[in-house]
Amino acid sequence: MAKPKLADVARVAGVSPTTVSRVLNSRGYLSQETREKVYEAMREINYRPNAIARSLQEQKTHLIGLVFPTVSNPFYGELAYRIESKLADAGYKVILCNSEDHPELEARYLDMLMGNQVDGLVTGAHSDVLALAPHLEAPLVTIDRINGGGYPNIRCDNFTGALQATESLIATGVRRIVHFTSTVSEQNLRQQGYSKAMSAAGLEPEIVELGFRSSDGEHRQTINNFLDSEPTVEAVFASNDGYAAMALQWAYVRGKKVPEDFSVIGFDGTPAVRSLLPQLATVVQPFELMAERTVQLLLAAIDGAGSKRTDSDPSEDSPADHNLPVELYLGQTVKAQSNAE
Amino acid sequence: MAKPKLADVARVAGVSPTTVSRVLNSRGYLSQETREKVYEAMREINYRPNAIARSLQEQKTHLIGLVFPTVSNPFYGELAYRIESKLADAGYKVILCNSEDHPELEARYLDMLMGNQVDGLVTGAHSDVLALAPHLEAPLVTIDRINGGGYPNIRCDNFTGALQATESLIATGVRRIVHFTSTVSEQNLRQQGYSKAMSAAGLEPEIVELGFRSSDGEHRQTINNFLDSEPTVEAVFASNDGYAAMALQWAYVRGKKVPEDFSVIGFDGTPAVRSLLPQLATVVQPFELMAERTVQLLLAAIDGAGSKRTDSDPSEDSPADHNLPVELYLGQTVKAQSNAE
DNA sequence: CTGAAAGCGCTAACAG
DNA sequence: CTGTTAGCGCTTTCAG
Numbered sequence: 001m002a003k004p005k006l007a008d009v010a011r012v013a014g015v016s017p018t019t020v021s022r023v024l025n026s027r028g029y030l031s032q033e034t035r036e037k038v039y040e041a042m043r044e045i046n047y048r049p050n051a052i053a054r055s056l057q058e059q060k061t062h063l064i065g066l067v068f069p070t071v072s073n074p075f076y077g078e079l080a081y082r083i084e085s086k087l088a089d090a091g092y093k094v095i096l097c098n099s100e101d102h103p104e105l106e107a108r109y110l111d112m113l114m115g116n117q118v119d120g121l122v123t124g125a126h127s128d129v130l131a132l133a134p135h136l137e138a139p140l141v142t143i144d145r146i147n148g149g150g151y152p153n154i155r156c157d158n159f160t161g162a163l164q165a166t167e168s169l170i171a172t173g174v175r176r177i178v179h180f181t182s183t184v185s186e187q188n189l190r191q192q193g194y195s196k197a198m199s200a201a202g203l204e205p206e207i208v209e210l211g212f213r214s215s216d217g218e219h220r221q222t223i224n225n226f227l228d229s230e231p232t233v234e235a236v237f238a239s240n241d242g243y244a245a246m247a248l249q250w251a252y253v254r255g256k257k258v259p260e261d262f263s264v265i266g267f268d269g270t271p272a273v274r275s276l277l278p279q280l281a282t283v284v285q286p287f288e289l290m291a292e293r294t295v296q297l298l299l300a301a302i303d304g305a306g307s308k309r310t311d312s313d314p315s316e317d318s319p320a321d322h323n324l325p326v327e328l329y330l331g332q333t334v335k336a337q338s339n340a341e
Numbered sequence: 342m343a344k345p346k347l348a349d350v351a352r353v354a355g356v357s358p359t360t361v362s363r364v365l366n367s368r369g370y371l372s373q374e375t376r377e378k379v380y381e382a383m384r385e386i387n388y389r390p391n392a393i394a395r396s397l398q399e400q401k402t403h404l405i406g407l408v409f410p411t412v413s414n415p416f417y418g419e420l421a422y423r424i425e426s427k428l429a430d431a432g433y434k435v436i437l438c439n440s441e442d443h444p445e446l447e448a449r450y451l452d453m454l455m456g457n458q459v460d461g462l463v464t465g466a467h468s469d470v471l472a473l474a475p476h477l478e479a480p481l482v483t484i485d486r487i488n489g490g491g492y493p494n495i496r497c498d499n500f501t502g503a504l505q506a507t508e509s510l511i512a513t514g515v516r517r518i519v520h521f522t523s524t525v526s527e528q529n530l531r532q533q534g535y536s537k538a539m540s541a542a543g544l545e546p547e548i549v550e551l552g553f554r555s556s557d558g559e560h561r562q563t564i565n566n567f568l569d570s571e572p573t574v575e576a577v578f579a580s581n582d583g584y585a586a587m588a589l590q591w592a593y594v595r596g597k598k599v600p601e602d603f604s605v606i607g608f609d610g611t612p613a614v615r616s617l618l619p620q621l622a623t624v625v626q627p628f629e630l631m632a633e634r635t636v637q638l639l640l641a642a643i644d645g646a647g648s649k650r651t652d653s654d655p656s657e658d659s660p661a662d663h664n665l666p667v668e669l670y671l672g673q674t675v676k677a678q679s680n681a682e
Numbered sequence: 683c684t685g686a687a688a689g690c691g692c693t694a695a696c697a698g
Numbered sequence: 699c700t701g702t703t704a705g706c707g708c709t710t711t712c713a714g
Contacts, residue, residue: 003478005691016701021693029699051457052402053691055393056706066437070422074613077418081411081439093453096407096437098422112434116392137344216616245617272415275557276586276617279593346707357685362709370683394707397690
């Protein structure tokens with residue numbers, strides 16, 4: 001007793017395969033009678049349509065490739081969860097790919113996904129395989145990356161978030177505020193926001209690069225060393241909550257009073273981190289909105305089929321760029337704002 | 342110029358489709374010459390085999406369904422990452438499903454996955470749709486669940502982990518140790534380990550149920566209320582690091598000295614939590630090993646095709662049950678062991 | 683060593 | 699309102 005196929009249903013119901021297909025897809029006119037006969041037969045033999053065969057015929061798989069560095073990182077885990085859920089609601093399935101920020105792996109995944117005829121792609125990976133990729137045949141939405149291929153990009157307002165975070169620190173009266181970030185670059189909007197706020201207040205930006213590819217332990221080491229050697233640092237704005245947690249931990253271990261003697265504010269504010277470290281001040285990303293927009297854009301592109309890339313002036317922000325609003329959460333690692341002014 | 346198909350390669354190379362298929366799968370004898378002609382043609386028209394068509398023909402999709410409550414939870418995110426990576430190495434793709442611990446959603450996902458002809462399933466969901474599921478036609482490996490269907494189950498040694506965690510608390514001299522857990526049950530091995538250690542030390546087990554379906558906020562509320570109303574509690578063993586973090590946070594806010602006046606130990610020890618809260622004592626699960634075993638078992642079942650369920654005496658542990666060793670990490674939230682003895 | 687033909691399970695013309 | 703036929707892109711007998 002192999003898996004029942006559509007033809008089996010047809011036989012049992014005493015109709016043609018076409019008719020079964022019709023009731024399955026409610027296409028065309030069917031008499032109520034045949035329809036019931038068919039449903040009855042399907043139930044009787046416990047029939048389940050073969051999505052693979054359907055995909056082949058319809059030239060549409062309802063498969064979406066999701067390429068993230070790793071869902072073990074709560075930031076991507078959060079997004080993966082929300083995006084998958086929304087896609088599932090719309091009848092799409094997600095193939096998960098953890099590229100580990102490895103260009104090679106990423107390229108391999110992309111290839112695999114195209115081979116699997118995915119209807120669309122979402123990627124939050126960092127390498128720039130995309131730019132090199134000859135041309136994906138499926139619509140692609142990128143998440144939180146420097147827009148390198150003219151693909152629509154969903155991200156939070158990194159600049160404003162960083163600006164406000166830094167300003168909130170400055171407003172408490174601290175002056176020596178250091179920024180920890182993975183990669184220093186003119187393109188880096190969080191870095192820009194930080195620098196802007198510092199300059200505006202007449203303060204000297206001070207940026208410490210932690211290295212994109214180095215390990216967690218190395219990051220912590222660098223942070224500890226830096227803070228140990230620079231005892232007059234009063235506050236830290238970290239480009240993500242992981243680094244912020246490390247700075248915070250440093251302070252606890254060194255017996256610094258937080259926020260009286262040392263302030264910390266991070267970035268991301270995933271529910272996981274918010275729950276684990278509720279005291280940590282951070283810039284909270286709009287995860288739900290980001291997922292919503294991502295799915296919405298992707299499905300629109302799939303339906304519209306064709307306008308994958310935005311053919312706009314590459315010199316300015318692509319109209320497909322989405323800068324979603326962040327929310328500042330001050331927690332207990334930033335002093336109450338001084339009413340100095 | 343539609344996507345090139347195998348027939349196109351054949352035409353360009355001046356051979357039959359059969360031959361192209363042969364070189365693609367290196368089956369049978371091919372002259373070096375034709376082989377090169379074919380490769381050349383593939384390159385020329387940028388051919389990529391259609392995995393869907395292949396799946397239909399081969400009756401094998403190389404798709405694995407992964408059903409977890411949500412990868413936004415670092416525990417599942419960590420496992421999802423590791424399992425996906427290993428499966429990818431073996432040439433399998435993962436369809437991600439976040440069931441949110443919703444029996445209905447889970448059932449729907451399972452149905453969808455079968456419709457997509459997945460070659461195998463991994464599930465760490467909690468509801469018992471599986472037991473009800475008529476019969477999955479694909480091999481299934483479950484993760485960290487009470488074994489309700491005779492399916493192979495991968496988990497860490499919950500009992501020993503809990504036992505040792507509790508013992509490590511007792512060894513420091515504290516006597517009133519409370520256990521926070523989501524669901525109280527005789528089946529609950531972490532609870533069992535805790536109770537066993539307490540009884541063995543002549544101490545009274547004290548278990549607080551936080552509710553499986555309630556929200557994070559409610560859990561925190563319950564924990565805070567309990568600890569506020571029971572000021573003589575000296576230590577907490579939480580069934581996961583989330584609860585442990587809440588207890589810890591309570592202590593910080595209340596000004597309790599940790600670990601001098603109040604000790605906390607959790608469970609899971611995901612890298613994410615280890616990094617965010619390095620001071621937190623916890624029972625560390627062997628994620629890599631768990632992923633390895635899961636994949637290994639699943640692939641073996643797929644290859645062996647047939648022996649999906651273990652037909653062993655259901656009264657005792659299924660031979661397919663895997664109790665992987667945990668590692669105790671004492672951090673700084675448990676006192677140094679007193680040398681009382 | 684290579685090709686022709688059939689078929690995986692389903693849907694889409696086109697008749698009737 | 700329903701059935702017949704062809705075909706999605708690939709692999710696989712079975713011949714040659």
